[in-house]
Amino acid sequence: MSGDHGYRNYEMDSSTRVNDSHKHKDKHKDKEHKHKDHKKDKEREKHKHSNSEYRDSSEKKHRDKEKERVKHKDGNLDRHKDKEKRREEKSHGADGKHRKEKENGFASPPQIKAESDDNGYYHSPKYEKSLKRERDVDESEYKPKKIKTENEKKVKKRKKEDDDYEDYEDYEDPKPKKKTKDQMKTKEETGGGKKKSKKEQEEKWKWWEEERYTDGSKWKFLEHKGPVFAPPYEPLPSHVRFYYDGKFVKLSPPAEEVATFFAKMLDHEYTTKDIFRKNFFKDWRKEMTPEEKSKITDLNRCDFREMHEYFKTQSEARKQMTKEEKQKIKEENERILQEYGYCVMDNHKERIGNFRIEPPGLFRGRGDHPKMGMLKRRIRPEDVIINCSKDSKHPTPPPGTRWKEVRHDNKVTWLASWTENIQGSIKYIMLNPSSRIKGEKDWQKYETARRLKKCVDRIRAQYRDDWKSKEMRIRQRAVALYFIDKLALRAGNEKEEGETADTVGCCSLRVEHIRLYPELDGQDYVVEFDFLGKDSIRYYNKIPVEKRVFKNLQLFLENKQPEDDLFDRLNTTILNKYLQELMDGLTAKVFRTYNASITLQQQLKELTSPDDNVPAKILSYNRANRAVAVLCNHQRAPPKTFEKSMQNLQTKIDAKKKQLSAAKKELKGAKADAKASHDEKSKKAVETKKKAVQRIEEQLMKLEVQATDREENKQIALGTSKLNYLDPRISVAWSKKWGIPIEKIYNKTQREKFAWAIDMADEDFEF
DNA sequence: AGCAAGACTTAGTACCCGCGTC
DNA sequence: GACGCGGGTACTAAGTCTTGCT
Numbered sequence: 001m002s003g004d005h006g007y008r009n010y011e012m013d014s015s016t017r018v019n020d021s022h023k024h025k026d027k028h029k030d031k032e033h034k035h036k037d038h039k040k041d042k043e044r045e046k047h048k049h050s051n052s053e054y055r056d057s058s059e060k061k062h063r064d065k066e067k068e069r070v071k072h073k074d075g076n077l078d079r080h081k082d083k084e085k086r087r088e089e090k091s092h093g094a095d096g097k098h099r100k101e102k103e104n105g106f107a108s109p110p111q112i113k114a115e116s117d118d119n120g121y122y123h124s125p126k127y128e129k130s131l132k133r134e135r136d137v138d139e140s141e142y143k144p145k146k147i148k149t150e151n152e153k154k155v156k157k158r159k160k161e162d163d164d165y166e167d168y169e170d171y172e173d174p175k176p177k178k179k180t181k182d183q184m185k186t187k188e189e190t191g192g193g194k195k196k197s198k199k200e201q202e203e204k205w206k207w208w209e210e211e212r213y214t215d216g217s218k219w220k221f222l223e224h225k226g227p228v229f230a231p232p233y234e235p236l237p238s239h240v241r242f243y244y245d246g247k248f249v250k251l252s253p254p255a256e257e258v259a260t261f262f263a264k265m266l267d268h269e270y271t272t273k274d275i276f277r278k279n280f281f282k283d284w285r286k287e288m289t290p291e292e293k294s295k296i297t298d299l300n301r302c303d304f305r306e307m308h309e310y311f312k313t314q315s316e317a318r319k320q321m322t323k324e325e326k327q328k329i330k331e332e333n334e335r336i337l338q339e340y341g342y343c344v345m346d347n348h349k350e351r352i353g354n355f356r357i358e359p360p361g362l363f364r365g366r367g368d369h370p371k372m373g374m375l376k377r378r379i380r381p382e383d384v385i386i387n388c389s390k391d392s393k394h395p396t397p398p399p400g401t402r403w404k405e406v407r408h409d410n411k412v413t414w415l416a417s418w419t420e421n422i423q424g425s426i427k428y429i430m431l432n433p434s435s436r437i438k439g440e441k442d443w444q445k446y447e448t449a450r451r452l453k454k455c456v457d458r459i460r461a462q463y464r465d466d467w468k469s470k471e472m473r474i475r476q477r478a479v480a481l482y483f484i485d486k487l488a489l490r491a492g493n494e495k496e497e498g499e500t501a502d503t504v505g506c507c508s509l510r511v512e513h514i515r516l517y518p519e520l521d522g523q524d525y526v527v528e529f530d531f532l533g534k535d536s537i538r539y540y541n542k543i544p545v546e547k548r549v550f551k552n553l554q555l556f557l558e559n560k561q562p563e564d565d566l567f568d569r570l571n572t573t574i575l576n577k578y579l580q581e582l583m584d585g586l587t588a589k590v591f592r593t594y595n596a597s598i599t600l601q602q603q604l605k606e607l608t609s610p611d612d613n614v615p616a617k618i619l620s621y622n623r624a625n626r627a628v629a630v631l632c633n634h635q636r637a638p639p640k641t642f643e644k645s646m647q648n649l650q651t652k653i654d655a656k657k658k659q660l661s662a663a664k665k666e667l668k669g670a671k672a673d674a675k676a677s678h679d680e681k682s683k684k685a686v687e688t689k690k691k692a693v694q695r696i697e698e699q700l701m702k703l704e705v706q707a708t709d710r711e712e713n714k715q716i717a718l719g720t721s722k723l724n725y726l727d728p729r730i731s732v733a734w735s736k737k738w739g740i741p742i743e744k745i746y747n748k749t750q751r752e753k754f755a756w757a758i759d760m761a762d763e764d765f766e767f
Numbered sequence: 768a769g770c771a772a773g774a775c776t777t778a779g780t781a782c783c784c785g786c787g788t789c
Numbered sequence: 790g791a792c793g794c795g796g797g798t799a800c801t802a803a804g805t806c807t808t809g810c811t
Contacts, residue, residue: 326784358801366779366802412774426773427801441775490777491805500803534804535778573769576806589776589805636779641794648794717779724777747797770810777804782797789792 205348207436208443208756217410218437222388224343224352226395226403227416227429228336230359230378233257240310243303244296254287258375261362263307270364276373280362283375343415343431344392351432352415357384363422367501367536374422383418413437423499434752443756446727448585449594450767455583456594460485462582467548472555473569477578479552480506480567484591487541488631490534491572491588503532506588507572512562516553517542525550539633596628596725601767603627604734613698617738619705621731621745626712628721636717649707656700663693722750728757733765 213219235256241248242259251259262271262280270276281299288296296302321329340355360378365371381401388394390408397403404418414428431437452459463485466478483489484506492505504513513531520526523544533539545553556566572588579586603624608617639645667689674682722731728746732754735742742751742758751758 354800356800364802369802414774417773423802424772428774430775438775445776493805495804503803505804535802537779572805587806634778639795645794720778749797768811771808772810773806773808775804775806778802779800780802781800783799784795784797786794786796787792788794789790 204755205436206756206759207348207439208760212440218413219345219410220389221347221392222343222345222410222415223392224388224395224415225340226386226397227384228340228356229381229398230357236260236307236310241306243306245301246303249292249295252289252292255284255289255292257360258284258287259302259304260307260311261360261375263304264311265362266304266308270362270372273372275370276362279371279373280375283373287375345431345435345437348436350435350437353430353432355429357418357429358420358427365501367503367532369501370498371422371500377421379418385417387412387415387417432752434749434755439753439756442753445593446597446729446767448590449597449727451583452586452590452594453598453767456485459582464548467552473574475552476556476567476570477575479549479556480570480575481579482545482549484588485595487529487543488592488595488633489539490592491575493572501532501536503534503536505533505572507567507570507575509566510562511557511560511564511566514553514566516550516557518550527553533633537633537635592632593725593727596632596721597727597730597767599628599631600624600726601730604730608734608738610738613701614740614744615702615705617740618744619709621734621740622709622718623712625718625722625726626716628726629716629718632721632725634717634720635715638714642714646707646710649703649710653700653703653707656696656703660693660696660700663689663696667693723753727767728754729761729765730767732757732761733763736761736763 233253235253242251242256243249262284265271277299285293285296341352342349343352344350357379358376361376363369363371363374363376381397382404384404386395386403386406387409388406389410394406395403414430416429417426419425420427433439433442459481463478463481466474467482469475469478484491490505492508494508495503504510509531513529515528515530517526517528518524520528520542525547526542526544527550528540528542530538530540553566556568560566560568576587579588579590604621607620607624609620612620667686670682670686670689674686676682731745732742734740735745746754746758
């Protein structure tokens with residue numbers, strides 16, 4: 001593991017997403033106090049009478065002990081002090097934010113602009129308007145002439161004078177000058193072949209070699225066909241019945257539809273949970289006719305089993321369909337994909353990420369979600385806002401309907417949006433990760449992380465210094481930042497209580513989430529973290545910290561209740577404002593990206609042995625990847641089939657071993673023969689046998705590597721870090737350096753997403 | 768200034784589908 | 790041809806951070 005990072009401690013069952021069994025349960029469900037400051041004030045009061053809530057007596061004991069240690073002061077005094085301090089901070093605090101102008105979400109250092117102006121652009125005159133992004137082209141004037149599906153004339157990249165990217169804040173020119181115009185020709189991807197190859201080639205557009213918008217717009221032209229709606233509800237056949245109190249009740253279609261949502265989930269654990277049932281029933285009743293409403297008053301008396309059976313049969317039947325039928329469905333899906341799955345953005349056909357509107361159903365929150373089971377209502381065209389360019393062919397709503405609105409906002413990237421009814425948040429239809437608009441952003445993210453690399457030492461020195469600050473808020477900020485940096489914790493925004501599962505990140509950690517051990521297992525100053533993070537994934541870790549951090553934590557804990565905030569003078573806004581002062585574009589999450597990527601790079605260096613064969617090198621890669629996943633706490637439920645598939649693999653390995661010893665025996669025999677007879681034939685036989693042994697040895701080794709890999713991966717998910725945290729150029733460089741085919745590292749989708757990196761990084765790329 | 772709304776990234780899981788195996 | 794498994798993908802929830810309004 002990379003030097004400075006804490007190890008995750010996996011002795012405990014650390015992989016569990018904790019639902020209702022976990023202790024962090026609704027401790028303070030105080031809906032009226034939505035805002036933190038009030039919240040804090042009120043909480044203190046509340047705690048005077050809320051200590052009997054611990055479910056587990058041993059736990060309570062522990063907490064009691066903890067309480068004894070802490071001397072109580074008057075909470076009110078504290079509170080006033082808090083406020084005063086905050087006011088004071090404000091007065092001479094944060095005005096020094098010399099934020100550089102940001103355009104298009106890119107922090108654009110002046111030199112880029114200057115340079116651009118000096119050098120001008122090279123672009124194919126044909127597309128002048130679309131490429132002249134700097135000058136504000138009047139949207140209405142702009143008409144796309146042609147969709148570039150083939151390799152359009154190369155737009156030359158701006159010339160890069162200075163190879164040193166130090167001065168080149170945001171975008172390092174990946175391969176300055178090395179490329180010639182004609183490198184657009186993409187080689188056929190290995191194995192990609194077939195009829196798709198033509199299309200793929202057409203679509204390969206190297207957006208990363210073009211200029212970016214700097215005027216804050218995300219596109220100049222956008223045309224699409226709108227989203228695909230969920231199919232309308234099909235009432236159940238009359239023989240499928242619903243029973244209430246054992247008696248058949250014919251439901252009205254709306255009520256029936258909602259009932260089917262529940263019926264479909266019958267063998268899911270969700271349906272046994274009280275909150276789920278309560279929420280479902282409440283929302284279901286809203287859909288009932290008055291008669292139904294008066295009749296059906298108790299969910300426990302409802303019998304959905306016949307409906308459930310029906311759906312099971314249906315899905316069975318679907319599986320049993322003939323090839324032809326399946327083929328037909330597939331073709332239909334393909335047709336829809338072709339029609340609705342793409343849009344035209346600035347002369348290029350781009351894949352849409354999610355072009356289907358979420359179908360109605362029962363809300364499945366993760367973890368202990370207070371809204372689980374609520375009805376997620378059907379979205380109609382009247383709920384949907386369309387975003388496209390004025391001069392595009394607007395999508396037509398389904399017959400007899402209309403859109404809520406059609407707007408032309410090129411400052412955003414979405415094509416359509418609607419408001420969802422569970423949380424009231426907005427959902428969007430956006431482009432695929434392989435699109436220019438997502439790729440640029442992704443690239444930029446890693447460039448920001450690389451800029452952090454250049455000043456991280458300074459920042460670290462600063463926060464270490466701040467541990468000694470006279471001001472509490474600064475110490476808290478410094479310790480929090482230390483956690484974010486060392487442990488790759490998330491920022492931890494405030495959440496509205498009662499609206500979501502009770503999960504936390506760094507800034508929202510509460511006293512109850514950490515435990516301090518002056519000494520533990522021979523280590524000094526150990527902090528134990530135990531909390532539910534994003535998606536209610538448990539974070540459990542014991543890590544030794546520096547004495548100063550430890551003392552600070554003790555200080556922060558003084559006079560607090562378990563459910564008080566650990567960092568009561570800090571939140572993500574304060575933290576990010578501060579970070580912004582340290583480096584343009586720096587926020588808490590950049591540390592995660594930075595530490596993940598740098599860890600991968602280090603680990604790859606450390607783990608790859610030049611003499612290893614390809615599978616062994618890949619194992620090393622996966623291990624490096626795994627180190628990152630562990631750092632970021634990316635967990636998964638061990639696959640249900642895990643044990644079994646491990647066994648299968650073991651059987652294979654055993655078989656291979658037998659085969660190997662047999663082959664060895666044969667080789668021995670052959671050698672003996674050769675010795676005895678000295679003839680050519682037997683010599684040849686020895687050679688063949690030798691080869692066979694070698695081959696089998698290799699196969700065995702491959703299997704063993706596979707087994708190790710899988711075992712180590714049991715509860716760790718590599719995908720998330722690979723997709724979101726690791727600068728793909730590191731992986732690409734590694735694969736080029738060791739001659740590992742990129743396909744071994746990235747599957748097709750990943751290669752599409754990271755096309756920019758695969759194209760631009762060479763083997764000496766350094767993060 | 769403070770906060771909610773908005774936009775966009777990050778996240779785990781369910782399920783599908785193609786492939787190898789029996 | 791059925792089966793099962795494992796990777797890949799679709800889905801959508803849950804975060805972070807920014808924007809814009811009062």
